[in-house]
Amino acid sequence: MKRFSLVEFSVRHPKLIVALAVIFAIAFMTQFPKMKTDTNPKNMLPATSDVRVWNDEVDKTFALYEDMIVVGIKNERGIVNANTLSKIKNITDEIMKIKGVASRDVNGFPTITNVTAEKGTLRVAPLMTDIPKNEVELKAFKKDLFDNPLFLNRIISKDGKTTAIYIPLEKGANGKEIADRIREIVKKEKGDEKYYVAGDPVARDTFGAEMFKLMGIFSPIAGMIMFIAIYLMFRNLSLAISMMMVAMISIIWSMGLLIGLGFPIHIMSSMSPVFLMAIATDSIHIFNEFYFRYKERKDKKAAIIETMLAVGRPVRYTALATAAGFAVLMFMHIIPVKVFGFGLAFGTVALRLLSFSFIPAILTFVKEEKIEKASEREDIGLSRTAQLLKNLSSLGAHKPKATVFVGLILLVVAVIGTTKIVVNNNMVEWFKKNSEIRIADRVMNQALGGTSLGYVVAISREDDFIKTPEAMRYIEGIQRHLEKLPVVGKTSSVVDYVKRINRVLHNDDPKYDVVPETKEMIGQYIFLFSMSAKPSDLDNVVDYPFKKANIWIQLKTWDAQGMRDVIKAVEEYKMANPTPMEFKPAGIAYFNLVWNDAVLWDMLRGFIIAMIVVFVILAFNFRSIKWAIVGYIPLLFTILLIYGVVGFIGKDFDMPISVLSCLSLGMAVDFAIHFISRFKQRLVEGQESGVGSQESQIKYPGPLTIDSRLTDSLLWTAARPGKGIMRNAVLFASAFSVMLFAPLTPYITVGAFIVGMMMLSAIMTIVYLPALITLLKGWLFKGGDV
Amino acid sequence: MAWYLIVLLVMLLPFEVFALSAEDVMKKSQAAFLYPGKDFKARVGMKLISKEGKERIREMTMLRKNYGEPGGDQKLFIYFFQPADVKDMTFMVYKYPVKDDDRWLFVPAINMVRRIAAQDKTSSFVGSDFTYEEVSGRDIVDDTHSIVKEEKLGAKDCYVIKSTPKAADVDYSYKLSWIDKANFLPVKEEYYDRRGELYKVFTADEVKDVKGFPTVTKRTMKNLQSGHRTEVTYLKSDYNIGIEDSLFSERFLRLPPKKWIE
Incomplete structure (x- = not known):
């Protein structure tokens, strides 16, 4: 098999591998000076999207x-x-x-x-x-x-x-x-x-500046935290360094690629370094197993190759699942999400390539006595973490029904929570509540008509129609109708100018604060106004042939719902008062609405695609649909629980969360893959030797029944690869916990979401997989299938 | 020999002794551009063209009569043909040097004459890129003038005059004018904004001789910042046609005599 030869090659030529990795990194790094940022929300959708083409047309008209x-x-x-x-x-x-x-x-x-x-x-x-x-x-x-x-x-x-x-x-x-x-x-x-x-x-533009800060300060801090955590786990500096190097190299490769291809850095891709760092922790499974193996074999090279044999398959599949989770994002409509997905999918593949070359190469450099010292702690019997994990999983293995029952209750509660989810993207709220921008926005919205601007464009079929009293009165009617909405602070249109002139021409008599009776009057008033007003005064509200009029709507909120209310109110008014004119929404507020809906549909689509892809990968990995289903359940459970919480606390379901929902499948499934793969391996190893494996022989002497062998293997899996899972989750979470201190809320959201998801899905895997496997063993092992 | 030398010196003299000051050039230019003849009439077509190439049309007959010296009082009568819905609208200006002009407008739809006041130094004239002041002329004493250089613009020998407003009453911080030495008509004007950036350019695109008066019959004002421009064409220009004083009255504003507006 090709990949095994890569591991062996790397073990034989470690220096060459390290040199190659560094050379590539330098090559990618040459692209960095070309870096640009793009924080224009408009670019969330392609320039060719209907809403942007229309908005550009309105801007021009x-x-x-x-x-x-x-x-x-x-x-x-x-x-x-x-x-x-x-x-x-x-x-x-x-x-x-x-x-x-x-x-x-x-x-x-x-x-x-x-x-x-x-x-x-x-x-x-x-x-x-x-x-x-x-x-x-x-x-x-x-x-x-x-x-x-x-x-x-x-x-x-x-x-x-x-x-x-x-x-x-x-x-x-x-x-x-x-x-x-x-x-x-x-x-x-x-x-x-x-x-x-x-x-x-x-x-x-403030957002852009903060984004750079985040990349420049928070990513290195996340790296440091991970570094310390790895060191505390393995007590070996060179291992911690090699892990960080792998992470750094993959970050440089993928950021270099994105920049080199000319993609500007968006909000999502600015988070990629932290993501890649966290994903790099998947190699923890290699180190984890290596320590156990080394302790068993005491031969470094053999231990490396054996380790790669044992964890190679799950590591490959988890990488595949994670990369697939990111790749799914490339099918979305929102450009920054696509770029982010592409970069991370590439980064994940790079990480895995490095796992099979760079890490084995580095392992050969580690001094034997150091590993020996560190690996002494890696004993299932002695390690407290391993013991705790074993206890956790025995909860599932011994009391599967109760465990599942508790799970079902939680599930119902979570589903109730998900019904409370509100899809909304409010870009002003991406800043913290006490930030200068939020305060300014709040003050102005309280005092004046509103900072969020939308338009409703009245389109008639003939030139000069806007000058008719009929059109004028209709537009005025819509304005009054819209002003009844609590979100609308002010509306203005050409009608306001015409009425103003009418009144002023008639000695400021309030009686004339109305639309004039004839088209000639309106035409002449408008001309009179344009005789000395700024050209833009009129240009902003009517087009050149007076076929279209633009009604300005100032909204007091940046919530997408605001513009939705406006559109609905316009439609209501049109239903009640038929007119030959057409009314179309436009402006930034409208863009936000369209974008918001695109996020929702993209998310749904992406989530479904991710679910299918991840399921297929699981089924391939386990070569069994049944096992794929079992592996899937804790995953879905985790995600449902998180969404339940999102719903209950009333956090807007915005773009970062929706992106995460797709990613989380690909990332959280790792644990299930590791657990089930290693569990099945363990079961086979046990079956072949007829007894429990070497270590457990001591603790579980005598012949074993299928059931007890099952339980034994489950507990072993929870304790040994389970430790790798926990380590992985803790590292992942620690990297993202840094984001909780970010100055911008999307980063905080992402941080909290990932920390919650990783910890929860690790625990779910360790508690619920044993419970499910125990409960469904009849179905899973039908016909001696293992 | 000495005689020839004297002739030569005399030929050179005007450039030395009678060299014009910047104010003189501007005064001559004002007279040539805005005050030729006793009176003047033209059918003026204005095209207001947006950056995207969309057009608005203004068409009017303009009548002008001078009272006194160039730079002195002037009366203007404008009758609008286009846009269609303002047909029959008329506009009258009594222009005085130094003090604010008087303006009246007749609004036919409500049969009403109204005095109107506008910020003529900054307001756009009927939505064009010209301000009222750029149409009717700015008082020479409002600016300090200096000759920056003399140069050829195309085939024309020009003075280049820099005019800096004494008060910050206009949108520009200074203006450069290329004045044709031959006829003192402006060939080009550049307007620089408060940041010192060029933002508006005037060009005289066609000059025709009408009854012995060189007349700018095509001109363009382009706003470089907004991309908007205004093209003006004078048709049927004529001088000294004997416009009566009585034309400039409210009565004729309401009912403009056909012989003058056609």
């Missing part, structure tokens, strides 16, 4: 900016005073000088278009061209500000304490750099005012 930073300014004593207003003016002026800011369309007090009537003169001009100098001017300004419904909840809060400056960015501008610059600008202003910098680009 209505000259909208992709990115907008919002600066909130709050003064508890009210914004409208000469001092605060002059600060606002200064800040706006300074902001407009920042490179990358689309100055022409910055909207704040000094720049936003206002339409007023003063002494019979119609005035279309920026709201605050000069800072009001005295009480009279202040009073007039206040009137201008609060009288224009277009301003309320947009640039002024109802209580007059908060204003906002909307800062669109040119394409390709770096949001974080601009946000940092803005923070510097506001820092210079002294006084009672508080400043909040919010908006999508800020969140996105």
